[in-house]
Amino acid sequence: MAKKGKLAIGVDLGGTSLYAAVVDTETGQIYGQAKRKARAELGAVGVTKRVVKTVERAILRSGVKRKRLIGVGVGVPGPIDAEGGLVIRLTNLGPTWDGFPLAQTLERRLKLPVVIENDVNVGAVGEHCFGAGRGASDMVALFVGTGLGGGVILDGKLRTGFRGSAGEVGHMLLRADGDPCGCGEHGHAEAYASRTAIERSIRKAIAAGEPSMLAETIEVEGRPLLTSKYIQRAYEAGDAVAVNAIRSAQYYLGLLIADCVNLLDPEAVVVGGGVLERMGDAYLEPVRGYARQHFLNKHAMETVRIVAAELGDSSGAVGAAVQAVRRLTDGA
Numbered sequence: 001m002a003k004k005g006k007l008a009i010g011v012d013l014g015g016t017s018l019y020a021a022v023v024d025t026e027t028g029q030i031y032g033q034a035k036r037k038a039r040a041e042l043g044a045v046g047v048t049k050r051v052v053k054t055v056e057r058a059i060l061r062s063g064v065k066r067k068r069l070i071g072v073g074v075g076v077p078g079p080i081d082a083e084g085g086l087v088i089r090l091t092n093l094g095p096t097w098d099g100f101p102l103a104q105t106l107e108r109r110l111k112l113p114v115v116i117e118n119d120v121n122v123g124a125v126g127e128h129c130f131g132a133g134r135g136a137s138d139m140v141a142l143f144v145g146t147g148l149g150g151g152v153i154l155d156g157k158l159r160t161g162f163r164g165s166a167g168e169v170g171h172m173l174l175r176a177d178g179d180p181c182g183c184g185e186h187g188h189a190e191a192y193a194s195r196t197a198i199e200r201s202i203r204k205a206i207a208a209g210e211p212s213m214l215a216e217t218i219e220v221e222g223r224p225l226l227t228s229k230y231i232q233r234a235y236e237a238g239d240a241v242a243v244n245a246i247r248s249a250q251y252y253l254g255l256l257i258a259d260c261v262n263l264l265d266p267e268a269v270v271v272g273g274g275v276l277e278r279m280g281d282a283y284l285e286p287v288r289g290y291a292r293q294h295f296l297n298k299h300a301m302e303t304v305r306i307v308a309a310e311l312g313d314s315s316g317a318v319g320a321a322v323q324a325v326r327r328l329t330d331g332a
């Protein structure tokens with residue numbers, strides 16, 4: 001296969017696994033990839049060594065010569081200082097990451113330029129370039145999983161904001177003094193529309209004595225068994241507790257999308273993450289309705305595309321590679 005485009009490596013650094021891919025950043029084609037466990041207990045230095053090995057393996061498998069690679073982009077699950085190449089904090093990976101010079105450490109070992117960016121932001125870039133947001137000038141991406149993250153593309157480019165923290169849509173306030181959010185505050189979108197929120201509603205209803213087929217799966221010998229699979233099964237069986245919990249999450253996701261549309265009036269809102277991957281596009285149908293009810297401008301409102309993400313797990317790595325090429329070649 002001819003490999004003519006601008007090639008770069010995209011890395012998705014997750015709390016449980018590491019993924020690296022050699023990506024043609026003009027077509028989105030992946031030439032070689034590698035995956036391994038993150039092993040967060042090894043700390044920043046240990047996990048970074050594993051990132052190096054994962055990247056080396058992806059290069060080897062791609063058959064691409066190192067000199068053809070423009071650089072490496074890494075999507076990091078938390079706030080970062082892109083200019084300084086520093087991780088600010090990674091709550092899920094432990095305190096050794098506070099202020100860790102990730103870009104510099106990887107550059108020294110890989111002998112390639114390294115760019116770091118927030119994982120959700122690069123996911124947005126991936127979906128914009130090669131996924132559900134293709135062709136949109138302005139786009140918002142929302143990723144609904146354990147948490148709720150987002151990224152903003154304006155004029156075709158990722159907007160990271162004045163201090164690098166734009167796009168934190170999961171922490172937009174939907175209900176003052178509402179339910180607790182993963183960030184420690186209250187009433188944020190994540191507290192109402194994430195998978196964690198769905199689980200919490202289900203537990204609450206069961207604790208209040210509402211009958212549900214999920215009552216028995218909630219805990220076995222202290223271990224939670226309330227997985228997405230069980231929730232989906234109960235939802236499809238018409239279990240009232242599951243249906244209500246999901247309906248509530250869809251309602252709040254709709255409100256959040258309406259907030260984003262009223263602020264930016266984008267052409268597309270792309271929704272991805274674990275919940276969407278499992279439930280599919282059907283999950284979005286009621287969400288579209290709730291969102292449109294709250295659009296301020298109701299003119300031609302169905303032309304604002306509210307669509308499911310297309311790239312699944314690879315959006316982060318693909319977007320990270322694209323972002324690396326953009327930063328390293330045109331300073332975007």
Ligand SMILES: [Zn+2]
Nearest residue numbers: 171181183188
């Ligand atoms: Zn929050």
